[in-house]
Amino acid sequence: MIELLNVPSLLTVQDSGRRGYRKLGVPVSGFMDDYSARTANYLVGNPGDAPLLEFLLAGPTIRFRASGVFAVAGDVDLRLNGAPIEPWMSHWAKRGDVLEVGALKGRLYGYIAFAGGIKCEPLLGSCSAYPKAGLGRPLKAGDVLNLGYAILTGKDGRYLPPELRPDYSAKEKTVRVVLGPNLDHFTEEGIETFLSEVYTVTPESDRMGYRLDGKAIEHSEKGAGIVTDAIPTGAVQVPANGKPIVMLRDAQTTGGYAKISVVAAADLPLVAQSRPGERLRFEAISVDEARELLIRREKTLMAIRDFLDGKMRAYRIMAGGEELIAFTKVERRG
Amino acid sequence: MQPTIKPAGDSALLVSFGEVIDEEVNAKIHAIADAVEKANFEWLVEVVPAYSTVYVFYDPLKVSFSEVREAIEPFLQVSPESFEGRLVEVPVVYGGRYGPDIGFVAEHNGLSVDDVIEIHSRPTYRVYFLGFLPGFAYLGGMDERIAAPRLEKPRLKVPAGSVGIAGRQTGIYPLESPGGWRLIGRTPLRLFNPEREPPTLLRPGDIVRFVPIDESEFREPYEAEWGEGDD
Numbered sequence: 001m002i003e004l005l006n007v008p009s010l011l012t013v014q015d016s017g018r019r020g021y022r023k024l025g026v027p028v029s030g031f032m033d034d035y036s037a038r039t040a041n042y043l044v045g046n047p048g049d050a051p052l053l054e055f056l057l058a059g060p061t062i063r064f065r066a067s068g069v070f071a072v073a074g075d076v077d078l079r080l081n082g083a084p085i086e087p088w089m090s091h092w093a094k095r096g097d098v099l100e101v102g103a104l105k106g107r108l109y110g111y112i113a114f115a116g117g118i119k120c121e122p123l124l125g126s127c128s129a130y131p132k133a134g135l136g137r138p139l140k141a142g143d144v145l146n147l148g149y150a151i152l153t154g155k156d157g158r159y160l161p162p163e164l165r166p167d168y169s170a171k172e173k174t175v176r177v178v179l180g181p182n183l184d185h186f187t188e189e190g191i192e193t194f195l196s197e198v199y200t201v202t203p204e205s206d207r208m209g210y211r212l213d214g215k216a217i218e219h220s221e222k223g224a225g226i227v228t229d230a231i232p233t234g235a236v237q238v239p240a241n242g243k244p245i246v247m248l249r250d251a252q253t254t255g256g257y258a259k260i261s262v263v264a265a266a267d268l269p270l271v272a273q274s275r276p277g278e279r280l281r282f283e284a285i286s287v288d289e290a291r292e293l294l295i296r297r298e299k300t301l302m303a304i305r306d307f308l309d310g311k312m313r314a315y316r317i318m319a320g321g322e323e324l325i326a327f328t329k330v331e332r333r334g
Numbered sequence: 335m336q337p338t339i340k341p342a343g344d345s346a347l348l349v350s351f352g353e354v355i356d357e358e359v360n361a362k363i364h365a366i367a368d369a370v371e372k373a374n375f376e377w378l379v380e381v382v383p384a385y386s387t388v389y390v391f392y393d394p395l396k397v398s399f400s401e402v403r404e405a406i407e408p409f410l411q412v413s414p415e416s417f418e419g420r421l422v423e424v425p426v427v428y429g430g431r432y433g434p435d436i437g438f439v440a441e442h443n444g445l446s447v448d449d450v451i452e453i454h455s456r457p458t459y460r461v462y463f464l465g466f467l468p469g470f471a472y473l474g475g476m477d478e479r480i481a482a483p484r485l486e487k488p489r490l491k492v493p494a495g496s497v498g499i500a501g502r503q504t505g506i507y508p509l510e511s512p513g514g515w516r517l518i519g520r521t522p523l524r525l526f527n528p529e530r531e532p533p534t535l536l537r538p539g540d541i542v543r544f545v546p547i548d549e550s551e552f553r554e555p556y557e558a559e560w561g562e563g564d565d
Contacts, residue, residue, distance in 0.1 A: 022382045022391070023367075024534045025508070025526075026468045123528045133468040133509055135528050181342045181350075227353035228472065230382035230389035230465070232346040254384055254465030254472075262343025265394065290344035291394045298395055 001065035002114070004143045005098070010056040011139045012129035013118050016049035021124050022253045028233060029128035029135075029249050032109045032207060033269035035166050035301065036073040040113035042305040043071035043090045045155040050117030050148075051127040053139075055110050059101025060139075062112075064093040068147055069155045073165075074110030077102035088165055090115075092156040106169035107273040116150030130250060158308045163316065163325055168273035172198065175271055176285045176293065177236065177261035182226055185258035186238070190218035194236075194260055195282055199244060203276040207250040209237075210271065212280065216242025217260065228256040234263030234271070236282075246271050264290035266297045303327040335362065337410055341399050342389060345379070349388040349410065357474065359386045360462050361414035364538055369409040377402070383538065384463050385472070419461070419539035424506070424521050425547040425555060426455070426497050432520035432549075439482045439499055439516050450518065451546055453477045454504065459542040469508035469526030469534040473542060476504045488514035495521045497544070508534075519544075522556035 017030025031037035038048035071090040079100040120127040129136030199214035224240040237257035306312040342348040367383040377397035382389040459473040498515030508525035
C-alpha cells in the first residue's frame with residue numbers, strides 16, 4: 001500500500017490501454033510513452049503492461065505503508081527518506097519510507113512502477129484513467145493505492161545503463177510517419193510543406209493531442225473537412241487553419257478533419273515526450289518500414305527485459321565506427 | 335460498390351466507400367465490420383465503423399498490412415442482413431434552462447418554439463455509429479427545417495444529456511463536456527455508464543425517437559440513472 005503525500009502535477013494510473021471500445025466512442029488511453037513505461041515495469045519484474053503511475057513534468061511524494069520494490073523511468077532527482085537514489089534502477093522501500101520524485105529533465109512524462117503493479121478494478125478491461133468519462137480520475141494528495149502481490153526476491157538493484165535508456169532530449173526530433181489516408185484533401189504543395197517544414201509543439205497539448213505551429217499546410221479543393229470517421233493513435237489532422245494536430249492516447253475516437261499522415265507506432269513516444277516549444281520534423285516512410293521499426297523496437301524491449309531479468313548480458317561494441325549495444329544469452333549449466 | 339483499401343498508419347487499415355452519408359452504404363459498413371469481428375483473427379485489435387468507412391485496427395507485430403488486406407477482402411462482399419434495430423425512446427425536456435438555444439433555433443428558421451419541438455420529436459433517427467465521445471451517437475434523419483449553425487464561441491461546459499443541433503445534425507451529449515451545439519433540451523437518461531454492460535445506451539442500427547416530457551417528469555428518471563443530487 002502506498003499513500004500520496006504530495007501531487008504537484010497530473011498523476012494518473014495507466015496501463016497499456018483500453019482495447020475494443022473505440023466503436024462505442026471510448027478512447028484507448030494508456031501509457032503516453034509505452035517504451036519508458038514498459039521499461040519501468042521490467043525494472044521491477046512486472047509484465048510490461050502492468051498498471052503504474054504516470055506523471056507529467058514533476059512527480060509525487062509517496063509514503064510506503066508496506067514494504068515494496070519500485071523503479072522510476074525518467075531522468076529525475078529521487079530521494080528516499082531524504083537521501084538521493086538513482087532513477088532507472090529498482091529499489092527496496094521499507095514500511096514508512098518516503099520517496100520524493102522531483103522534476104523531469106528532457107522529457108514530459110515519467111513513470112513509477114511497483115513490483116506487483118498497482119492493484120485496481122479494471123473498467124472496460126483497463127485500469128487506464130480517462131477521467132472525462134468517469135473511468136478513473138487524476139490522483140491527489142491523500143489517495144491510498146494498493147499494490148498487487150509480487151515475489152520480491154532479487155527484484156531490487158536492477159539497473160538500466162544510460163546506453164539502454166530512451167533519449168528524448170533533442171529539442172528538434174524527426175518523427176517518421178505513414179502518409180495518408182486522406183491525402184486527396186491536400187495539395188501536393190501542402191504535403192511538401194508538411195514534410196519539409198519544422199513544427200513547434202504548442203502549450204495547447206495534452207493526453208488527447210498535441211497542437212503544432214508552423215507553416216500552414218494547404219488543403220485541396222476538397223477542404224479540411226471529411227465525412228467523419230475513426231482516428232488512429234498518432235493521426236496527424238489538419239484543420240482549416242492548416243496547423244497540424246497529432247492525436248494521442250486520449251484522442252476522441254472519431255473526427256471530421258482530414259488526416260495527412262499517421263505517426264509510426266515506434267515513434268509515438270518521441271512525440272509524446274516533446275515539450276511545448278520543442279520542434280518536430282516529419283519524414284515519410286512506407287507502412288512496411290514502419291512495421292519493421294516496431295518489430296525492431298519490440299526486440300530491443302524484449303532484450304532489455306531479459307537483460308534486467310538476468311537472462312541476457314549487454315555488451316558495448318563498435319560496428320562500422322558506430323557504437324552499438326549487443327545482447328547475448330546467459331548460458332545456464334545444469 | 336467497390337471500396338478502396340489504404341493503410342492508416344502501421345496499425346490500421348481503412349476500408350472506404352467514399353465520403354458519403356447514406357443509409358444503404360452504412361448498412362454495408364456494419365455488415366463488413368461485424369463479419370471481420372466474427373472472423374476472430376488473432377491479430378485483430380478492434381474494428382471501428384463510421385458513416386462510409388471501416389477502420390480495422392491490427393497488431394503489426396503479428397501481421398503486415400498486405401496480409402490484413404488479403405484476409406479481409408472476402409468480407410467486403412457481404413451483404414447487409416435485414417437488421418431490425420431496437421426502438422429507443424429518449425425522453426426530452428425541451429426549452430427553458432434545459433434547452434437555452436431553442437429560441438434561437440426557432441427564430442433562425444422562422445418557426446415557433448412549439449414547431450421546433452414538433453419537428454424534432456416527430457421523426458425517428460437512425461444511429462449510424464458511435465464515436466467522438468463515449469456513448470455519443472451519430473444520428474441520421476433530422477429535418478432540415480430546424481438546422482442551425484454552431485455557436486460562434488463554444489460553451490465551456492455542456493451538461494450530460496443535453497440535446498443539441500449543429501448544422502443538419504442532432505445529437506445528445508453523453509458526458510459533461512465543452513461544446514458548440516445549439517442546445518434545445520435535455521434527457522434524464524444516461525448515455526454512457528462504464529459500470530453497465532454494454533456501457534452505452536445506444537448501439538449502431540438503433541432507431542431513436544425523442545419524446546417530449548415536462549420538467550416535472552425529469553427528476554424521477556434522472557435520479558434513477560444518476561442517483562440523487564443536483565444536475
